[in-house]
Amino acid sequence: MPTFVYMTRCDGCGHCVDICPSDIMHIDKTTRRAYNIEPNMCWECYSCVKACPQNAIDARGYADFAPLGHSVRVLREEEKGTISWKIKFRDGREKNFVSPIRTTKWGSIQSPAEFPVPNAEDIHSQELAHEPEVLNVSGGLPALRPDQLKQGVV
Amino acid sequence: MGLFSNRKTIFVDSDILVIGGGMAGCGATYESRHWGRDLKIVCVEKANIERSGAVAQGLYAINCYMGMQWDENQPEDHVRYARNDLMGLVREDLGYDIARHVDSSVHKFEEWGLPIMKDPETGRYLREGKWQIMIHGESYKPIVAEAARKAATEVYNRIMVTHLLMDEAKPNRVAGAVGFNVRTGDFYVFRAKAVIVCAGGASHIFKPRAVGEGMGRTWYAPWSSASAYALPILVGAKMTQMENRITLTRFKDGYGPVGAYFLHLKTYTENAYGEEYESKWYDHTKELVGDYIDRHPVPTCLRNHAFLEETKAGRGPIRMVTKEAFQDPHKEQVGWENFLGMTIGQAVVWASQNIDPKHVNPELTTSEPYVMGSHATCSGAWASGPSDYAPSDYQWGYNRMMTVDGLFGAGDTIGGTAHKFSSGSYTEGRIAAKAAVNYVNDMKNDKFQVSEKQYQDLKETIFQPLENYQVGRNEIVAGTVSPSYLLPLHGLQRLEKIMDEYCGGISANYITNEPMLTRGLELLDMLKEDLDHLGAEDLHQLQRAWELQHRVLASESVTHHTMFRTETRWPGYYYRADHPKLDDTDWHCFTLSQYDQESGEWTMEKAPVYHIVD
Numbered sequence: 001m002p003t004f005v006y007m008t009r010c011d012g013c014g015h016c017v018d019i020c021p022s023d024i025m026h027i028d029k030t031t032r033r034a035y036n037i038e039p040n041m042c043w044e045c046y047s048c049v050k051a052c053p054q055n056a057i058d059a060r061g062y063a064d065f066a067p068l069g070h071s072v073r074v075l076r077e078e079e080k081g082t083i084s085w086k087i088k089f090r091d092g093r094e095k096n097f098v099s100p101i102r103t104t105k106w107g108s109i110q111s112p113a114e115f116p117v118p119n120a121e122d123i124h125s126q127e128l129a130h131e132p133e134v135l136n137v138s139g140g141l142p143a144l145r146p147d148q149l150k151q152g153v154v
Numbered sequence: 155m156g157l158f159s160n161r162k163t164i165f166v167d168s169d170i171l172v173i174g175g176g177m178a179g180c181g182a183t184y185e186s187r188h189w190g191r192d193l194k195i196v197c198v199e200k201a202n203i204e205r206s207g208a209v210a211q212g213l214y215a216i217n218c219y220m221g222m223q224w225d226e227n228q229p230e231d232h233v234r235y236a237r238n239d240l241m242g243l244v245r246e247d248l249g250y251d252i253a254r255h256v257d258s259s260v261h262k263f264e265e266w267g268l269p270i271m272k273d274p275e276t277g278r279y280l281r282e283g284k285w286q287i288m289i290h291g292e293s294y295k296p297i298v299a300e301a302a303r304k305a306a307t308e309v310y311n312r313i314m315v316t317h318l319l320m321d322e323a324k325p326n327r328v329a330g331a332v333g334f335n336v337r338t339g340d341f342y343v344f345r346a347k348a349v350i351v352c353a354g355g356a357s358h359i360f361k362p363r364a365v366g367e368g369m370g371r372t373w374y375a376p377w378s379s380a381s382a383y384a385l386p387i388l389v390g391a392k393m394t395q396m397e398n399r400i401t402l403t404r405f406k407d408g409y410g411p412v413g414a415y416f417l418h419l420k421t422y423t424e425n426a427y428g429e430e431y432e433s434k435w436y437d438h439t440k441e442l443v444g445d446y447i448d449r450h451p452v453p454t455c456l457r458n459h460a461f462l463e464e465t466k467a468g469r470g471p472i473r474m475v476t477k478e479a480f481q482d483p484h485k486e487q488v489g490w491e492n493f494l495g496m497t498i499g500q501a502v503v504w505a506s507q508n509i510d511p512k513h514v515n516p517e518l519t520t521s522e523p524y525v526m527g528s529h530a531t532c533s534g535a536w537a538s539g540p541s542d543y544a545p546s547d548y549q550w551g552y553n554r555m556m557t558v559d560g561l562f563g564a565g566d567t568i569g570g571t572a573h574k575f576s577s578g579s580y581t582e583g584r585i586a587a588k589a590a591v592n593y594v595n596d597m598k599n600d601k602f603q604v605s606e607k608q609y610q611d612l613k614e615t616i617f618q619p620l621e622n623y624q625v626g627r628n629e630i631v632a633g634t635v636s637p638s639y640l641l642p643l644h645g646l647q648r649l650e651k652i653m654d655e656y657c658g659g660i661s662a663n664y665i666t667n668e669p670m671l672t673r674g675l676e677l678l679d680m681l682k683e684d685l686d687h688l689g690a691e692d693l694h695q696l697q698r699a700w701e702l703q704h705r706v707l708a709s710e711s712v713t714h715h716t717m718f719r720t721e722t723r724w725p726g727y728y729y730r731a732d733h734p735k736l737d738d739t740d741w742h743c744f745t746l747s748q749y750d751q752e753s754g755e756w757t758m759e760k761a762p763v764y765h766i767v768d
Binding site for chain 1: 189200202228229304494495504508585588592
């Protein structure tokens with residue numbers, strides 16, 4: 001469903017322009033508000049809808065297969081850590097869903113540079129960052145032996 | 155290039171350049187910093203890494219998790235599974251490597267704040283299937299991007315990388331990449347000691363089923379523009395299994411995923427008359443592929459094959475029987491949230507057509523083909539394997555290095571490693587990055603050499619479509635029809651039509667043969683010539699122009715590979731009608747290609763399949 005922007009709600013802040021993975025949300029030069037410049041390259045990913053501080057962006061199902069009269073609205077609340085959906089069918093039925101989006105504080109992830117510097121010889125091992133501990137297995141990182149190799153149809 | 159001679163050129167030198175900030179690119183960026191504390195690590199992305207790549211809209215499952223901590227699966231089990239699903243042909247060394255590391259990536263995701271569902275009885279991750287765990291993954295990508303941003307020295311968003319740079323001091327060594335800023339139009343020259351290509355696979359090379367606005371509702375993201383392949387192909391890196399395109403059975407029109415429906419909700423398919431149909435096609439399929447039909451689980455392509463045959467027999471549409479499962483409120487919730495978490499468009503289709511799966515069994519369809527390397531298929535670059543056990547034929551240097559020195563890859567870019575999905579792609583990025591750090595360390599003070607001529611020539615090529623448009627636009631009154639230029643959308647639609655009709659797309663029922671492929675290549679040649687006349691009205695269209703260039707080169711590769719493999723290895727994905735059966739005598743092997751940019755010629759060869767695991 002390509003997205004569209006309500007004229008009276010958009011204030012031209014450009015959050016949607018900044019986030020759109022397809023680069024199709026642009027600012028109209030005359031109205032100084034955002035719009036979808038290329039609906040046929042819209043994946044309906046809702047990145048712009050979720051990012052809009054004014055709730056100015058909505059979506060209308062693709063004209064070639066979606067009859068009118070439906071809506072799928074979303075509210076993403078980073079501080080609460082939830083996303084809420086309201087689905088409205090063409091015939092008026094509604095469904096509502098709420099899901100968590102994150103269990104930790106935004107910005108709380110540590111850079112790998114904050115961890116102790118690995119031993120010099122470990123650069124040549126097969127283990128990756130935080131391994132083997134983070135695998136949480138007793139035998140360490142699994143490995144195959146070269147003598148296990150065989151060639152043939154399996 | 156008089157018109158644009160004042161364009162700014164910006165130089166960014168680094169030790170490791172990561173191209174593409176999706177799952178693989180974020181993994182590569184994170185791991186590069188862990189091992190290379192003093193290195194300059196640059197990640198460049200054509201969109202914004204906060205929401206880029208195939209995971210931009212989120213995921214509701216992580217499809218590659220071993221569960222070694224609970225002894226649920228071991229890496230060799232995953233190798234057997236992927237090999238079976240791909241009809242025998244996977245790089246088992248690379249697959250094992252991802253499988254042995256992938257759990258550590260997933261454990262970090264959870265620590266970082268990704269909500270992973272738990273089984274209330276065991277406390278373990280809630281399994282959707284043997285390999286899949288269920289997540290509330292709306293913010294999967296923002297979380298992973300946060301870690302990558304903290305690890306990178308610099309992240310450059312909104313820069314479309316168009317070409318790789320080659321070292322002029324040492325043959326066959328990469329030295330960086332060039333591209334342009336889609337907002338400012340500045341030309342960027344990224345010089346680097348090692349490059350990790352983590353770009354996207356290919357949607358929109360075959361004509362999609364949707365005809366108008368809906369063409370954006372492809373199964374794979376429309377921004378996956380085959381840069382994963384075109385960038386390495388252009389500099390002569392060998393590619394493998396490019397014929398191994400994937401066709402997907404999905405909910406009709408929205409291409410909503412079926413995995414959770416089959417595995418967790420236990421829904422099943424039936425034909426228009428309420429009959430089970432897969433078993434009907436058993437003998438017929440056995441004729442084509444022999445014992446592969448007896449494997450468990452039945453390979454994805456063979457289930458597609460039964461779907462296609464049943465439809466051709468006139469007993470479509472095939473439906474997913476959801477009415478029973480959706481009476482359970484928990485299952486109904488999972489069914490909807492599954493879409494809202496990763497394919498919102500399917501929820502829209504159902505809402506718009508009044509399809510409530512509690513009361514209606516929804517239709518399924520088979521998608522147009524896609525070329526990619528991380529789902530149930532494995533197209534991509536031919537890469538060196540892990541040093542501790544990879545066979546010598548698979549090992550010529552650093553792990554995940556392609557056949558070009560210093561050029562690494564991960565995710566959709568690397569071939570032969572099916573079923574890595576989001577977590578496996580991320581993990582492969584980490585594997586490639588550690589190897590790249592080793593490569594950079596071993597280079598010591600050995601400097602790359604890139605002449606001004608090399609990047610200036612590319613600069614001229616890159617911005618040519620803007621000039622073509624400026625000049626040609628003056629010839630016509632208005633509109634989109636010009637005798638001197640093609641718009642990117644024109645070229646894209648011609649490409650999709652050629653691939654669809656000649657290389658086994660939906661209009662041809664996924665069927666092709668040598669004469670069709672030969673004709674397809676002739677038409678692709680003419681399209682390639684016409685790409686010199688692409689016209690771009692603005693920087694956004696210039697991005698589209700280069701995405702098209704990448705798609706066309708990848709498509710040419712796909713067509714040559716499809717021609718080379720004279721068998722039908724994956725019925726249900728595509729058919730060589732002139733060689734309708736699987737042929738293990740001649741074709742239990744990988745196909746490799748190499749492109750020569752000077753001559754435009756492709757060289758094809760076979761490579762052995764080593765079975766490491768019983």
